[in-house]
Amino acid sequence: MIDRGEKKGQFLGAVSVSYGLIALIIVVLFASGLFTQMMESINLKGYPDIYAFVAILFLGTFAILFARGEPVAVMAIGTIASFFVLTVGQEPLVRYLTLAAVLFSIGMYGMVVSRNAVRVLMSIELMLNAVNLNLVAFARYIDPIHLRGQVFAVFILTVAAAEAAVGLAIVLAIYRNTATVDMERFKLLKW
Amino acid sequence: MEHLDLLRAWIPGRLDDFLFYLLAVMAIPMALGVLFDRTIIRSGFLLIGVFGSICGLFLVLQAQFLALAQLMIYAVGITLVVVIALMLTNPKLEKEAQPGTAHQQLGSFLVAGALFFTIYCALRSESWPLSSEAVSPDVQTIGMALTTTYALPFEFASVLLLAALVGAIMLAKAERAISDKEEPSKEAGEQNQPATLFERDTTVSSTRR
Numbered sequence: 001m002i003d004r005g006e007k008k009g010q011f012l013g014a015v016s017v018s019y020g021l022i023a024l025i026i027v028v029l030f031a032s033g034l035f036t037q038m039m040e041s042i043n044l045k046g047y048p049d050i051y052a053f054v055a056i057l058f059l060g061t062f063a064i065l066f067a068r069g070e071p072v073a074v075m076a077i078g079t080i081a082s083f084f085v086l087t088v089g090q091e092p093l094v095r096y097l098t099l100a101a102v103l104f105s106i107g108m109y110g111m112v113v114s115r116n117a118v119r120v121l122m123s124i125e126l127m128l129n130a131v132n133l134n135l136v137a138f139a140r141y142i143d144p145i146h147l148r149g150q151v152f153a154v155f156i157l158t159v160a161a162a163e164a165a166v167g168l169a170i171v172l173a174i175y176r177n178t179a180t181v182d183m184e185r186f187k188l189l190k191w
Numbered sequence: 192m193e194h195l196d197l198l199r200a201w202i203p204g205r206l207d208d209f210l211f212y213l214l215a216v217m218a219i220p221m222a223l224g225v226l227f228d229r230t231i232i233r234s235g236f237l238l239i240g241v242f243g244s245i246c247g248l249f250l251v252l253q254a255q256f257l258a259l260a261q262l263m264i265y266a267v268g269i270t271l272v273v274v275i276a277l278m279l280t281n282p283k284l285e286k287e288a289q290p291g292t293a294h295q296q297l298g299s300f301l302v303a304g305a306l307f308f309t310i311y312c313a314l315r316s317e318s319w320p321l322s323s324e325a326v327s328p329d330v331q332t333i334g335m336a337l338t339t340t341y342a343l344p345f346e347f348a349s350v351l352l353l354a355a356l357v358g359a360i361m362l363a364k365a366e367r368a369i370s371d372k373e374e375p376s377k378e379a380g381e382q383n384q385p386a387t388l389f390e391r392d393t394t395v396s397s398t399r400r
Contacts, residue, residue, distance in 0.1 A: 010294070012295070013293075013294025013295050013298065014294060016294060016295055016298030016299065016302075017294050017297055017298040017301075018298075019298060019302065020297065020298040020299070020300075020301030020302050020305070021301065023301065023302050023305040023306075024301055024304075024305050026305075027305045027308055027309055030309065030312065031308070031312060034312055057304075072223065072227045075223060076219070076220045076223050079219055079223065080216055080219055080220070083215065083219065084212070086311060090315070091319070091321070092207065092208070092211070093319055093321065094314055094315065094319075095211060096211075096248070096252070097310075097314045098311060098314060099211075099215050099218070099219075099248075101306075101307050101310040101311060101314070102219060102307060103218065103219070103222055103241075104306075104307075104310070105303040105304070105306050105307040105310075106219070106222045106223060106226065106303070107222070108299075108302075108303050108306060109226065109299055109300060109302075109303035110225065110226035112295075112299040112302070112303075113226070113295065113296055113299050114226065116231055118231065118235075118273060118276055118277055118280065119225075119226070119231060119234065121273065122225055122234065122235070122238055122273060123225070123226065125238070125265070125269060125273075126222055126225065126238075126241065129241070129242065129245050129265065132245070132257075132261070133245060133248060133249075136248075136249055136252050136254045136257060137252060139252075139254065140252040140253060140254070140326060141319070141321055141322070142319065142320060142321065142322055143322070144322055144324050144325065144326040144327065145322075145324060145327050145332075146327075146332065146336070147326075147327065147329055147332045147333060147336070148336070150254055150256070150257055150329060150332075150333055151333055151336045151337065151341055153254075153257055154257070154260070154333065154337070155344060155348055157257075157260055157261070157264050157265075158348045158351065158352060159348075159351070160264075160265070160269070161264055161268065161269065161352070161355075162351055162352055162354075162355030163355075164269045164272055164273070165272060165355055165356065165359040166355050166358055166359050166362070168272055168273065168276040168359075169358070169359040169360075169362035169363045170362055171276060171280065172276060172279055172280070172362070172363055173362050173363065175279070175280045175281075179281075181280045181281070
């Protein structure tokens, strides 16, 4: 049974890697289209920040794979450096939206990777906060008179509070039945 | 506002940009720490730091009411609920659980990076209809909007909160209700559903170990 489980895990891992590669290929195609548009309209020297971002990605991969860097530290430094490089020449609204995108991606990564159910809920809270930041930035820079973004942010706060209460109650109920909070063992509906 | 003038004299360039980068550099590593800290209770407390720096960003964006609401609801309320849930469940189990396989982590990292880059390209390629007018006082504007234009969603939100409150109490109280019913059924010699669930899980985990 253990062998079967390991094989299944390897298979699922390979499937997720292939999904990631497919997503990466799509993004690269999309970005190459964008780059060709840029090359047609404006000269490439006006966009040094994306090249710096790619260079930071390669440096981070090198540091983790070959220089034996601590992966979490490399990831933190790389995230901050690429965030700074990508936003430093932009408008304030784009800066806020990029920060929200970074927090959203971090939350999504944590939601997929973590095995503790409570940590998954924390990641969901991070994602909701990123959305709130987006809405408030829109209210400040695009709609400063009616502030509709802030009204929607109030509703998101309400829904987030309800979601946290119900989600944690569900986690507690499952913990009472199965004595674990491991996401891999939540298979009460599977037999 | 005088202290802000003092800060402006200290810091060259725009104060908003400086504060934005300061708070962003606080928020991003704390958000990574929430995910990667091995002691899960500490990651629960790091969540307060993330919410606090986002509250500071709201203040920079001149949303004072939302900043205070963020501080009260997220940084105190939700984090408290999370920490209480961590204490009611057993955080020591986290150490026994191995992290996901390298394939899984690499795959989800690729997906998250692709997501970020897609969003960034979409943000960057569009020219935003920026408005340079002054921000109206936010408490008054939000209050007017909530009581006139958005009165119906506001009422629905209150109904949702009530339902969530009742549902959370019912879910968290479920064990007592079952155990009250359990005793007469045990006297009658019957096996009921939660007991079989528990036994099955313990057998599975014991065979695994």
